Amino acid sequence: xxxxxxxxxxMCTALIIGNVIGMGIFMLPxxxxxxxxxxxxxxxxxxxxxxxIAQIFAYFARAFPHADGPYxxxxxxxxxxxxxxxxxCYWVSVCITNSTLAIGIVGYLSSVFPILAENLMLAPACxxxxxxxxxxxxxxxVHTSGRVQMTTTLLKILPMVAVLILGGYLLVTDARxxxxxxxxxxxxxxxxAAAGTIALFAMLGVESATIPAGKVEDSERTIPxxxxxxxxxxxxxxxxxxxxxxxxxxxTELANSNAPIVDLFQRYMNAxxxxxxxLFVIVSGLGALNGWTMIAGEMTxxxxxxxxxxxxxxxxxxxxxxxxxxxxxxxxxxxxxxxxYSHSLAQGFTLLSLMVTVANMPLYLIAALGLFKLWKQxxxxxxxxxxxxxxxxxxxxxxxxxxxxxxxGAESLIWVTVLGLxxxxxxxxxxxxxxxxxxxxxxxxx
Numbered sequence: 001x002x003x004x005x006x007x008x009x010x011m012c013t014a015l016i017i018g019n020v021i022g023m024g025i026f027m028l029p030x031x032x033x034x035x036x037x038x039x040x041x042x043x044x045x046x047x048x049x050x051x052x053i054a055q056i057f058a059y060f061a062r063a064f065p066h067a068d069g070p071y072x073x074x075x076x077x078x079x080x081x082x083x084x085x086x087x088x089c090y091w092v093s094v095c096i097t098n099s100t101l102a103i104g105i106v107g108y109l110s111s112v113f114p115i116l117a118e119n120l121m122l123a124p125a126c127x128x129x130x131x132x133x134x135x136x137x138x139x140x141x142v143h144t145s146g147r148v149q150m151t152t153t154l155l156k157i158l159p160m161v162a163v164l165i166l167g168g169y170l171l172v173t174d175a176r177x178x179x180x181x182x183x184x185x186x187x188x189x190x191x192x193a194a195a196g197t198i199a200l201f202a203m204l205g206v207e208s209a210t211i212p213a214g215k216v217e218d219s220e221r222t223i224p225x226x227x228x229x230x231x232x233x234x235x236x237x238x239x240x241x242x243x244x245x246x247x248x249x250x251x252t253e254l255a256n257s258n259a260p261i262v263d264l265f266q267r268y269m270n271a272x273x274x275x276x277x278x279l280f281v282i283v284s285g286l287g288a289l290n291g292w293t294m295i296a297g298e299m300t301x302x303x304x305x306x307x308x309x310x311x312x313x314x315x316x317x318x319x320x321x322x323x324x325x326x327x328x329x330x331x332x333x334x335x336x337x338x339x340x341y342s343h344s345l346a347q348g349f350t351l352l353s354l355m356v357t358v359a360n361m362p363l364y365l366i367a368a369l370g371l372f373k374l375w376k377q378x379x380x381x382x383x384x385x386x387x388x389x390x391x392x393x394x395x396x397x398x399x400x401x402x403x404x405x406x407x408x409g410a411e412s413l414i415w416v417t418v419l420g421l422x423x424x425x426x427x428x429x430x431x432x433x434x435x436x437x438x439x440x441x442x443x444x445x446x
Contacts, residue, residue: 009225016226016229020202020205020206025160026281027107029246029249029254032195032198032242033183033249036191038188039199042198046203047203049397049400049401055397056394060371074086074363077373082366084308087299087303095333096355098330102127105282108259108281109278111258127337131289134293138294138326139326140321152283160240162280163245166265166268170248178247178248185251201354202238245264248264259281261277296326307430312324358408361405365398365401368395368398368401
């Protein structure tokens with residue numbers, strides 16, 4: 001039966017692939033270069049962990065098909081206070097994600113238009129302009145943003161296919177280039193964990209399809225299928241693409257690159273090929289920025305629906321877009337861009353990507369623990385209720401999250417702790433305001 005919900009399997013899969021494959025895979029070779037071969041170990045663990053996390057959200061989507069995403073899942077398992085603190089961190093991370101994507105896009109634009117790298121004020125202005133362009137796109141409704149997501153997802157595959165073809169061509173014609181300038185950094189547990197934490201930024205977004213659940217057709221079947229399909233496709237692509245720049249570009253040169261994929265093609269092909277690759281990478285980043293802008297708006301609306309944020313943030317325009325939510329999250333992303341342009345493009349991207357990763361992890365950890373708790377209590381509506389695969393996956397996902405916290409280091413742990421604690425006074429003030437409003441309404445009614 002035809003429904004009026006605009007998002008089906010392919011659009012949800014495109015949302016996941018489009019959000020996960022953003023600028024991370026194209027910028028992270030530079031961020032990971034200082035870690036050398038530790039990056040491969042980190043990537044392997046990260047891909048395995050993200051598949052576990054994707055499975056967690058797929059189970060939740062099957063068990064609670066009418067819930068509006070991660071907030072409802074967390075609240076069901078641990079109550080309002082924990083849900084608020086966790087989703088507050090996640091909401092902040094989504095806003096910062098848009099800033100990080102915009103910076104990454106400008107990094108590749110600077111390889112086509114060098115003036116962006118030379119002018120200190122023009123680069124942040126361009127990044128902020130991109131933020132507001134996609135706020136405008138999403139204000140036209142989910143049909144428009146969904147079509148943009150489908151188109152850019154198809155286009156963004158092309159530069160990654162080109163990287164794989166280039167790597168295969170060099171392997172066949174001159175395999176010595178893969179061992180001519182190997183990284184010299186020693187293998188260590190600390191470096192592997194740190195590299196894996198940075199790499200995780202490129203895989204964030206496996207939960208994307210669960211957030212606009214109310215707009216997904218047959219969400220009980222569509223969201224789990226799209227979640228696993230999108231994550232698997234992305235993982236296969238990443239395994240091939242992430243290794244090639246680390247092996248073909250000298251470690252020091254790669255670490256200082258603003259556009260490592262472009263540098264790869266300019267080094268082994270010609271300058272024109274690098275420019276074409278840059279254009280496709282830019283399209284990839286634009287698609288991810290479009291998808292995460294939609295997620296930021298929908299996440300804000302979800303929190304408003306649950307009484308966390310003010311009511312005006314869930315107001316929709318005539319096209320069904322959350323106007324106030326998109327504008328507020330756009331403003332926050334713009335502010336983050338302005339605050340971080342004292343760094344180089346590569347340094348700013350690395351710093352913000354680490355902040356995003358840290359702020360995401362409480363949601364992933366609590367989701368895994370929550371799934372295990374609900375399974376043990378028999379509250380998952382028959383989903384995996386008799387199988388040990390579900391609790392085993394939840395335990396492994398939890399251990400992976402602990403490993404990531406180890407990788408981010410003490411400073412980042414302090415940052416996310418402060419961020420979580422900051423949510424508590426906001427929650428208390430919000431609850432007090434809601435009680436006062438309720439009492440006032442009751443008094444006026446009497």
